[in-house]
């Protein structure tokens with residue numbers, strides 16, 4: 313144990329029950345196995361000593377204060393869809409679920425904002441905004457994640473090209489600090505230069521600095537119409553070269569995704585979902601939102617002309633919901649397809665400068681090959697965030713797979729760094745990527761990270777062992 317943490321004990325269990333309710337507290341074998349890991353059990357399976365569901369900020373504050381006063385780690389749990397091993401009790405202690413805190417308050421039309429509790433699901437927040445003709449643009453792939461989880465991991469998604477990340481939509485927050493104090497970061501104002509921007513430090517802090525208990529999000533007018541273009545290219549290089557050209561056009565795309573043919577074939581073979589464009593070694597999918605059909609038509613025509621001038625084999629326009637669905641359902645099925653096509657998977661999620669996409673993808677495949685594993689990169693070409701899936705084929709022993717993935721990840725991160733990239737473009741560091749962080753930051757920055765952690769949490773009781781690790 314890195315710190316003299318205490319075990320919760322019978323008195324502690326009673327104390328948490330009296331703060332909340334005995335019906336909402338579980339211990340030992342009552343705790344479901346799913347709470348021992350997130351969507352990446354590879355990044356650690358850890359048993360909480362106690363699992364509790366909070367219903368309001370006061371309960372969150374009191375549970376957190378109990379942990380703080382008694383040196384018991386507390387880890388917040390949203391929907392557990394994280395891909396970094398973040399919401400796990402690495403050093404035991406209390407798992408604090410916020411799923412019951414899921415109220416969404418009426419849209420504030422004058423400020424164009426929506427306020428919700430952290431356990432509200434992304435899909436419900438998006439729907440509540442849409443009911444009022446407004447739009448919450450961040451669109452990470454997993455719609456059943458909580459909004460609290462989205463904010464605290466600064467979730468991205470495909471529409472980041474046009475609209476930005478979750479960070480860009482957070483107006484203000486209420487949170488509980490590790491000592492149990494309840495604080496507010498900013499208020500419902502459009503701009504704020506009142507001192508340090510701590511709000512922006514909290515966003516993306518992966519539950520290591522404070523517990524988000526309420527958030528107010530900026531909304532936009534909903535786009536009136538959308539369209540998707542499919543541009544097949546002979547090879548990856550010409551496909552990647554098209555990305556800056558699309559971004560140079562007068563219309564800003566909503567999403568730009570790329571996939572190689574190999575991946576499209578996997579989805580077709582394993583899930584019987586053929587991609588509508590049968591030719592080309594790599595395809596670019598470009599989406600536009602617009603305020604009118606005329607604007608949409610102009611954006612699509614301009615992009616198609618540019619694609620055909622720059623070597624696209626075709627430019628298919630998917631302008632009905634059915635046609636758009638036929639494209640996006642294949643993109644959405646990639647993870648499932650790769651799972652069906654392999655015995656096990658590992659994932660790295662680097663972000664590289666857009667100019668380096670093709671170079672990174674080629675290097676990634678070579679790295680995998682040199683260690684005897686398949687590497688399938690794909691993803692958000694518009695922002696250089698390449699989901700790089702490592703696939704285990706039958707016949708590989710556990711030991712061989714472990715050694716090969718570790719060696720591959722080390723080299724993949726090194727190549728990302730060399731190309732000017734970063735360790736994670738989405739999903740974060742959590743427990744799974746901790747050992748790869750220091751080369752990206754350097755020792756001075758690691759010290760700064762530790763100081764930040766200590767400034768919030770001098771007893772290291774909130775989600776210990778994530779992003780920064782102490783060996784005391």
Ligand SMILES: Cc1cc2nc3c(=O)[nH]c(=O)nc-3n(C[C@H](O)[C@H](O)[C@H](O)COP(=O)(O)OP(=O)(O)OC[C@H]3O[C@@H](n4cnc5c(N)ncnc54)[C@H](O)[C@@H]3O)c2cc1C
Nearest residue numbers: 390391392393394398452453458460461462467468519524
């Ligand atoms: C199929 C699939 C697709 C995905 N696509 C994307 C994508 O496109 N983009 C992307 O960014 N992510 C994506 N993810 C990852 C995941 O959905 C996000 O990280 C999401 O934001 C996690 O939310 P959650 O509620 O599941 O949080 P959890 O997994 O429960 O927790 C994640 C981290 O946040 C902390 N936390 C959660 N809530 C709070 C809170 N209220 N206060 C303090 N800390 C808190 C936890 O302690 C943990 O460290 C995807 C996951 C899957 C399975």
